[in-house]
Amino acid sequence: MNYEEKNSGTLHMGESTSTQIAVTQPLGRDGTPARLVTLFGSLGPGGEKHVGYVFDVGEATYQETIVAVNGPIRSITLEVPAAAWYERELHDQYGVEIVGHPDLRPLVFHENWPDGVYPMAGAVESVPWSNRQYRFLEVQGEGIAEVAVGPVHAGIIEPGHFRFSVVGDTVLHLELRHFYTHKGTEKLFEGSLVDAGTMIAESVSGDNCFAHAVAYSQAVEKACQSDVPSRASAIRLIGLELERLVSHISDVGGLCTDVGFSVAAASAARIKESLLQASSECCGTRYWRGIAVPGGLRCDLDSKRVLSFSQAISLAAHEFSDLARVILETPSIQNRFETAGILRRDTARELAIVGPVARASGIDLDVRRDHPYGHYDRAQLEVPVTHYGDVMARARIRIAEAAISARLIQQTVDVLPPGPVLVPLEILGEFQGSSAVESPRGELYYWLEGHDGRVTRCHIKSPSFQNWPAMPFAVADNIIADFPLINKSFNLSYSGCDR
């Protein structure tokens, strides 16, 4: 298939007999199709290509299937729409031929990348600069205009390109173009020492660095079948919930900024800052960077400061719930938030959406409860779910979750087990492990393998990569002026998606 054909948006359904059917979508326990968690490539010991399919079939552990491929494979996108971006990424990074994919345009690499260079399929030396074409989907018809936004946006945010096809103010179609911040992160893991990998994981999405570090560490710990001390897993829970609290407060403040409610936005920023300063005093870093490592934690909480830390959290949570009440009762906020950017439950399910966005669209999903890890099996966890799927629903979910997170932190701080926080890991021979964490944006999954203390492959399923494809569905039929608000209500990381 030449580039023009791939780029034309036509459906190729022709399958030769050599096309491999790698996997079929399993059914979950309730008889409905299982949710796709991730799809990724890796290399076997002889350099042969492998494709991993991970499904959530409703059990405590995920169903991981890794198949060797030696030729074209059949796309599963038509049955599992959530696989669309994963298969495009697989095609870009490994050069795996995928037959029957409705849209195999390059995803990760832009015009500057030469055809036929697949960085994950082998060693990359210097990659020449190229100037190939990329075709955006065009909506044609009378009165249709295109509005192109980005990659550099008007604010302190990350880069990405949005192309709206509009009729008047109403958006007919939004086409996303991301991966401006693609840094080859998964390739950087190759050959890195297990400990150094933690620092790479922390730089995937800076505001969720602790969730990434914990997910990576847990995957390593699982690979060498090692447990972390209970004090370490309790402190990890505190860190993860604090990150969620900070993130949700910041999101609700951001929503207020986007509708011009500056008083509430400034209050939310103040509450968030008070939590970051409390973290800095208690563990020496504002975002809990460099704390979690495979085997536990690199430093313990300062016992003299735990009390003031916990008081700061409960004060912040109290102030935030008070602020949230004012926000939700303000008529102009209700007017802007309600019915804006509705993501329907069917769409969310088909795209395997995760995190607060999924829970706001009526999908009852939370890794902490469904696939418990660390200290969570001991914690009582409520999972708020609403069915409206609009900006207001996502705001309400975040407000409810912030309160739950603060409560979980208090419960854990009160009975913090004594003991060490780090056990040395024995990483001998070949290892392979995976782990999922509920990050503030949703399910974060790490899969890694390696040998002799070095990582050879690490795949990161980030919730942002999973959720971005849902944005066009939520934005369609809304006015273009509501896009910043809808975008903020999803709160997706560009860097986490682009990696």
Added chain:
Amino acid sequence: MIFEVIERSLRQPNRVIPVEALLGNCDGSRMPEVIAAQLTHAVASRLVEVCPTAAFRIEENNNRPFLGLSYGECIGCGRCFEPSEGAVVASKSLSCCGQPKDRLVRFWDLGSRTEIGPLPPEPRVVSGQIQSLLGRALNIRQLDGGSCNGCEAEISALTNPYYDLERFGIHFVASPKHADMLLVTGPVTRNMAEAVKITYEAVPAPKLVVAVGACGCSGGIFASSHAVVGAVDAVIPVDGYIPGCPPTPAMLVTGILEVLRRCTEKSEPDLERVELPNKRRGESSIKSWGRRQPCAQQLFKLRTPL
């Protein structure tokens, strides 16, 4: 409802952190501070070994070994504290925010256990001077060249009621065409390189560029990636660097004010540098900031309050 909102804002105490407490402060960033008296050759080689981004290195000059520490490459992981036996601790203050690249590196003589070279200057800006430095306003355009969003999170904290950058007359603007300063984060990725250049060209001269974070200063942990072009100065000229991963809001404030101070002082030899030709407007290339085109000085003269 609106009265409740107004009452709420009136009830809040003033939380603004005074500028004296911010300048030079790097608490919470875990930037390393070397205690020269504790430094031995064995400790120094251990530091080189544990540092994931090779921020520490041992160099020799006339058979005398030196330990170098490049703050631009340090990601503040804190892995050097433990094996250093007290020779490296988390720093509370850092003087290199907003300095040119050569001032981000410090050297210690391993024989005499003393720091060599000119000691880094203390941030000399004091609150009284700020008004005269800035005149009425400085407009900053933040530009993400491919960062992990950690730096963005800290930069957006600058506008919160604790740091309140607006008190200095510094605003974040939406368009590069309104900006005096570009605050660029991240390693510049292949996919962003062109956009970074175009944004730089869109900023009207005179302009200042500040590279933010370990990635912006040196490429940080991503320096060796195939998808990354390099640090910010691999793509556009940079006037000052703010290290840290991510830099704390205090370090950002220090850096921004320090770049301003340096660029508005009468003679600064380190400001002489060749700027890229501004293709868009067909301007000829600016040879030197210091002599031929004292742009920043003109800018601030124009802005001196009436």
